[in-house]
Amino acid sequence: MRAFSEHNPIAIFMHFMLTIIIAMFIQNPIILLLALFGSILYYAVTFRKISAKKLIFWILLFLLISLINPIFSHKGETVLLFINGKAITLEALFYGINNGIMILAVMIWFLVFSEIMTSDKVMYIFGKFSPRLALLVSMSLRYIPLYRQRAGIINNAQKTMGLYKESNIIDNVKGGIRVTSSLITWSLETSVDTADSFAARGGELKHRSSFSLFKFRKNDTVLIIISIVLFSAVISAQAVGILSVDYYASGNFFSKLSFGIIAIMAYSAYFILSVIPFITEILARK
Numbered sequence: 001m002r003a004f005s006e007h008n009p010i011a012i013f014m015h016f017m018l019t020i021i022i023a024m025f026i027q028n029p030i031i032l033l034l035a036l037f038g039s040i041l042y043y044a045v046t047f048r049k050i051s052a053k054k055l056i057f058w059i060l061l062f063l064l065i066s067l068i069n070p071i072f073s074h075k076g077e078t079v080l081l082f083i084n085g086k087a088i089t090l091e092a093l094f095y096g097i098n099n100g101i102m103i104l105a106v107m108i109w110f111l112v113f114s115e116i117m118t119s120d121k122v123m124y125i126f127g128k129f130s131p132r133l134a135l136l137v138s139m140s141l142r143y144i145p146l147y148r149q150r151a152g153i154i155n156n157a158q159k160t161m162g163l164y165k166e167s168n169i170i171d172n173v174k175g176g177i178r179v180t181s182s183l184i185t186w187s188l189e190t191s192v193d194t195a196d197s198f199a200a201r202g203g204e205l206k207h208r209s210s211f212s213l214f215k216f217r218k219n220d221t222v223l224i225i226i227s228i229v230l231f232s233a234v235i236s237a238q239a240v241g242i243l244s245v246d247y248y249a250s251g252n253f254f255s256k257l258s259f260g261i262i263a264i265m266a267y268s269a270y271f272i273l274s275v276i277p278f279i280t281e282i283l284a285r286k
Contacts, residue, residue, distance in 0.1 A: 003284035004277040005046075008220040009121035015223060016113050018231040019273055023105050026234070028243040029094075030257065030267055032101040038274025039108035045281045046112050058108075062100040069096030075248045095247040112277075114145075124214050147183060154182045223276075230273040237266035 004012065023035035044050055069092050070080075076089030158175060237243050242258045243266060249256060257263075 004280040011220040036105040041278040065100035066096040233269040
């Protein structure tokens with residue numbers, strides 16, 4: 001059995017997009033928990049481990065996003081406490097937690113997406129009908145790890161030059177500004193070189209030929225069909241309002257969730273959709 005990352009880039013791209021679209025636009029806590037669960041599973045398989053530093057960052061990000069909404073939105077009937085005369089409600093807190101789960105799940109999915117979808121895969125998908133878009137997407141996917149690597153190089157070079165002799169906040173801020181300035185300059189120069197190289201290699205030619213090692217096989221078709229069917233099942237349930245949740249409506253929060261047959265089928269469909277990458281990777285390694 002082929003691993004998920006070894007499928008055709010078109011099949012991989014479609015599966016990622018369908019999974020992420022549901023996580024971004026369906027504000028159902030069960031769907032979002034499934035999205036987060038599937039993203040963490042596949043992240044752990046792709047990167048082999050989850051570092052403590054990364055885990056702490058995720059938790060802090062989740063707490064920050066979760067607490068922002070109840071601080072600025074005071075709608076809801078169940079008042080937990082008052083801060084400067086402003087009510088902090090349970091409904092607003094639940095909505096903030098929901099947003100935190102959504103942003104964290106989407107962020108982790110995109111982290112895995114940027115790792116799996118290499119520049120050659122992006123060029124394979126977009127290169128034929130829009131070379132400029134392919135170049136833009138491929139450059140965007142590699143910018144975060146590239147910036148991090150270059151920032152480390154600049155920072156180490158400045159330490160070697162003795163620019164961090166004084167260990168205080170002012171010296172650290174000045175050093176950070178120097179690193180940022182050098183990083184921006186370096187990145188702008190690289191982008192100009194990349195654009196010139198793209199044009200010199202005939203990237204803007206209308207009848208430019210291309211070569212790729214990727215082949216479209218039967219299991220790629222099966223993956224696309226399964227992804228579309230599962231996606232359609234979830235979207236259909238959302239379209240008729242079964243997965244919709246009104247966080248600020250009166251009543252018990254759990255009573256607002258649907259657990260009928262159609263809802264359970266939709267939850268099951270998205271669960272399968274979100275764990276397909278993890279399962280295929282595990283089976284391929286056995």
